[in-house]
Amino acid sequence: MNAAKPIVSGHARTRTPSRRTALRTALASLGTLSLAGCDKLSNNEGFVNVLKSAERLSHGAHRIVAGRKAMAQEFSQADVAAHFKGNGTLVPADPEYHVAMQNGFKDWALEVGGLVDKPLSFSLAELRAMPSRTQITRHDCVEGWSSIGKWKGVQLAHLLQMAQPKPNAKFVVFRCADSMDGPPVGGRDSRYYESVDLDDAYHVQTLIAYDLNDKPLPVNNGAPLRVRIERQLGYKHAKYVTKIELVESFADIRDGKGGYWEDNGYEWYAGI
Secondary structure (H helix, E strand, C coil): CCCCCCEEECCEEECCCCHHHHHHHHHHHCCCCCCCCHHHHHCCHHHHHHHHHHHHHHHHHHHHHHCCCCCCCECCHHHCCCCCCCCCCCCCCCHHHHHHHHCCCCCCEEEEEECECCCEEEEHHHHHCCCCEEEEEEEECCCCCEEEEEEEEEEHHHHHHHHCECCCCCEEEEEEEEECCCCCECCECCEEEEEEEHHHHCCCCCEEEEEECCEECCHHHCCCCEEECCCECHHHCCCCEEEEEEECCCCCCCCCCCCCCHHHCCCCCCEC
C-alpha cells in the first residue's frame, strides 16, 4: 500500500511516516547485515526497535485515517511477477509434512476450532468447492522486497461464518506445519503460528489461499494453504496452515505475543 495519508490534528496538518519508510530506514542502517532470512533481523536490537516504532505509527494511522475495512491496492494481470519469491521456510523439515507432500496433499485437512460453536474440518477439495475470491496484490516483506502475485482462495470470513465464533472470541490464530527450531525440545513447540484480530479476519481480502498465479500453491510459497492478510507485512501471511483457532487472548500460547516472530521481538500489528 502507499504511504499513509496526511492526518489533520487540530490546526496543524502533518504527515504520518509510513511503516514502509521506517522499515527502509532500518534496512539502510543495517547495510552490513545479510538479508538471507528474518531470523538474522530478529536478533538485531536496532531493527526490532524500528519495527516497534513503525508498528505504533501504522496501527494508529490505519485506525484514524482509513479504518480497518480499507482495501489493500489491487493490480492488473500485467503487473503479476513472472516469479513470486519464496522466503523463510521453503520446504518444512517436519516428517509429517513430507509425507503429505509426497501424497500430493490428498489427505490434508484444515481444522477450524477453539472458541466456536461448530468445530469443522475441511479437505482441500471441499475448500476448492466453496465460493472463491481472486485478487492481485503486492506482498511486502519485512526484509525490504516486494512482489505482486495473483491469489485465489476462500475468504476466511466464509469459514468463520460456518464455524460460528463464540461471543468471547477476539483473535484468530493460524497454526502451521513447519517447525522453525527443529523437533520439540523439552516439550516446546516451535511450529510457526500467527494471528490477527477479528477486523482483519473478516476483511474481504483475507484469504485462505490455495492457488498462486493460476496454479496450485507451490511448496516454497506455502502449499497447500497459506493465509493472505493483504494489509500487513509478509510475516503475518502464515504458510503451510493446518488449523484456524479462535481464542480470547494469547496468554496461554507460547510466549503470549501472538506469533512466532512476535515471540522473537517483532510487533504483533504489521500494517503497511
